[in-house]
Amino acid sequence: MSTEPRSSLLGRRDWLRHVGGGLGSLALTSLLSRDGWLHAAPTPAAVNPLAPRAPHFPAKAKAVIYLFMHGGPSQVDTFDPKPALNKADGQVAPESFHQLKLQFTDVRKQKLMGSAQTFRRCGQSGIEMCDSLPKLQTVADELCVIRSMQHDVFNHTPAIWMANTGASLPGRASLGAWLTYGLGNSVDNLPAFVVMHSKPLKPGPGVWGNGFLPAAYQGTTISAGATPIPYLKAPADLKGGDQRAVLDYAQTMNRRHAASRADTELDARIASYELAFRMQTAAPDAVDIGRESEATRTLYGKGFGEQCLVARRLVERGVRCIQIYHGGDSDDWDTHGDNHNGQTRRMREIDQGCTALIQDLRQRGLLEDTLVVWSGEFGRTPTTEGKNGRDHSPYGYSMWMAGGGTKAGLTYGATDEFGFRAVDKPVHIHDLNATMLHQFGLDHERLTWRHEGRDFRLTDVFGKVVKDVLA
């Protein structure tokens, strides 16, 4: 949107020197005197932490819609069929897997368990997918499936932290926060980073937090319904009041107060009230899927599909990072018992929404620069837990991406014959995060924040861009 000069992201120094005005008359200042800003030059102008900033190099993606499958989808039941596993069903896993640490089970004491799903090759690309995802099968040629995801965190809470922040312990900043720090916000009436979830998450809301970054970069949760953003509407008891009059009166006092003080933070707060005022109108409109055609609403379906539709509306309005958490609480992808039916139910819940999102983005010409990501925090064991469940397994699992400059119709990497470990072209979460940042024109090694004496990154000291999956 903006007309002001865009600064480069060469470093905090330049960043701070350049981002004076921003967002038109807006200047949301932060008193950035904390650890992260210490080595920066003094700033004569207000620092707007949300001013749009140019990336390190030209970006392929403008937005990301991250569909997070809370609980852990099973790779061998979704995108990574294993005939050898089906054949060996009921046998003890080979000794080479015995050392793998799992949360609840001991590999030595479990049996290999084949998948009850049927699979087929889809589209021209021949991407393999199970038949519980019939709609997604029709857009297979848009997908880039990675079958060799891996890390070593086998509990939900730390693994969800890991996927989101690159560290298994709380305290780091999430992908969306890093993106907002790196690129700012390009709209003036909506947040840059929006999160939707319908159930409680195991790690709590910190996983879309700002960690050590300034709080301006944290995700904003929105829900469907009348209050998509907390306190977006005046309280019902004030019905008939005149919020604009109240605000005008307060702002008159604020401007007089600021005039004698020459403090840009005061100006910024005056401006933030105006942004808040605009958000009250813009945000309900952005999430109002009632404004979509009947055909579009039917395309997306209910529940998860509605969240996907909201995500598309947000992308159209310039929101950069949208995360939708599917699952949570006890009814999610975490199928320790009755794996087949549990996984099948979850797939049916997401099949239509994912597919509609890809089709709709494609049709509107948005898929090219919108990255759609589908992944859980880990996969599941090819071995049993109890009678017919599967335990967590982070050692080799599947995810997919679409759009945003990724290579469509690609199947990348492989697990071993039973689907336990990534063996061909393994992709660590750090690699995935580095790759996502790369698509936004950000070098994950240069996007840093000084905290406790160290330059932190989303990718810790790891990560390499997986060029093979990029178009």
Place this chain on the structure above:
Amino acid sequence: MGSTHPLRPGSNDRVPLMSSSVRIAYGSLVALGMTVALPAAVDYDREIAPLLSEHCLNCHGPDEKQRKGKLRLDQRESATHAAKSGEIAIVPGHPEKSVLVSRLLTQDADEKMPPAKEHKDLTAAQVRLLETWIKEGAPYADHWSFSKLQRPAPPTVQDTHWVRNPIDLFILQKLEQNGLKPVPAANASTLLRRMSFGTTGLPPTPEEITAFSNPSDDAGYRQLLDAKLSSTQYGEHWARHWMDVVRYGDSAGYELDYLFTHSWRYRDWLIRSFAKNKPMDQFIREQVAGDQLHPGDAEAADAVLLLTVGPWRFEGGIQRSKNRDNYWLTDVADTTSAAFLGVTMACTRCHDHKFDPWTQADYYGLQAIFSESDPKEERVGKGGGPGDARPSFMTIVARTGDDTVQILRRGEVDLPIGPAKPSLPAILPEGGPLASRQARRSTLASWLTSPRNPLTARVMVNRVWQWHFGQGLVRTANDFGVRGDTPSHPELLDWLAAELVESGWNLGHLQRLILDSATYRQGSAGAGLAAERDPTHRLLAGFPRQRLQAEQLRDAMLQASGTLNLKSFGSPVVPPVEPWALAALRNKNWSPTKDAAELNRRSVYLVVRRSIKLPFFDVFNGPDTISSCSGRDTTVVPAQALTMLNSQDTLIQAKLLASRLWSESKGQPSAAILKAWPLLFARPVTREEMNEATTFIAAREQAWLKSAPAAALSWSPVKADPATHAREAAWIEWCLALLNTNEFLYVD
């Protein structure tokens, strides 16, 4: 200045503040009119060390495993020693012979340092600085914060009339060197509001405002200071500061996030300690080893709960491994090193520190000090098994069985390297392995508060300074290491630290010194030359304006509306929370406190759940409670505006404020306006503001006559007639606007 402003301890002080010899030395310096010579040479600690740290030490620093070419640049002996090839990185006096310089300047990509992939190129000016330093003989020096603490003589200044105590000499010297002047003293109401929020976290009362109307009334000011600093409310506000530093929480966090029923005892111990001006050395010792130093003493046992109020990991699967013990030792080692020593030892969990001289032996040695003890957890009530979310009660007990701590490769419990000896950081005075049979935590406690420890007092006074001025003399309060900030006024920092130690670690004395300084009593920072030359207020030409902390803001609203419940101490209050805020919380055992009066208690008594922050504290930058918080952010985001404008909680406060003003003014707008300004802004209303408010209220009243207000917009005991109801609604809107002003939200 000495004679006109005698430095006399306040009534609560235990020890006279300045030894007479120091005073004499100080006086004679003033008499001699000595000026401070600026160093001509390059300053290693200020100029060279940060440069080496940023650009070189990643590969040529203390971390042996990462070191390239066996070259270490942070130690002179190694840097000036010939390598196998015969090359010498630094030849003192000869930049042209120093390979360091040639490798920086070369155009050969294979030779060039730092390697291009590091993105750490030096500027030409930085290289010239290194050359100059080498030419001057490449002198190395101890990092400032590790060097011995000595009391510097206060400098001399030109404008001696301005000075109230030695703090001002240090501040004024820098101002004068930069061609700046202090801002004239704050007026009475500004000073009173600032000092009141700074000490008790609460606004001044109308009575205090009436009593203190002349900023030069020194006796009146000191009397107020004495009253504030001996109040429980002061204890509450400063306990809250300290709770940030020690990652305080009332629940375990992580997946289960069950409640702690012991944390509040530690919080109450903090409040009592501050309120009774417990000497800071004792304050520190008791938190580290109160149980060992005072066996059987219930109060000391509460102090050591410091070690138990951090995040506690207990989820399915974890309990079977050694992980949990490792998490606890990591938490206490990280927290205590950050809180008391202001150092980030966390890096050494995985490898030797890349920039600071800490080693893995230091870090795991510190863990081994704590491993003599065990946090004993008793779960309250019946239950068990996976997903057990019952509350817990923790105490610190002696460990039974093996207390060996393993040094871990990459910090992973499955990669032990060998046992760690209980030890104190080796590079600090009196560091190194502990003698066997010493009670380890007691040894740590006395080492931390030993006069020879260079860090503890510096770190503590810096925090106190930060909590008054918004930023520390060292802005990285938890990082006094090589990569941390360098002090803006190093001599002042040392002077204050020495003063604290010599006063018997008397915090009350330090508070009075700061709060009565001319520096503190300036008007607030504003426009002009100072804004241009010192936009971040490091030189303190004027008092830096600060936004109220979340807790201060909530408490101030309650006090203004007349509903603040000043009941102190006890188990945490659980406020009701909107459903959307609880939606993401897995362990939903959220049972709001029933007693309405309890809900109006000070914010420090509200429950601190780790997995979810109370929305109001979250939006106004509350601490994360996972690790030590060195200072609060003060962001400006629209969510804050939405909270203040639209939340039911603010509306209720606006209504309570309106009804209070109504009853105190018998419903007369002009009388209510006169009362409102002191309550909210600690000053009288101006004529212009009086007219504006009157007009606003009248206009809104007219409008409400046409649109019937909701029943909730009335406080009349019986149903109000339409005219009264319209007026009540207008007053509520007016009060809501006042609560949304910057003048209410900021302290000048």
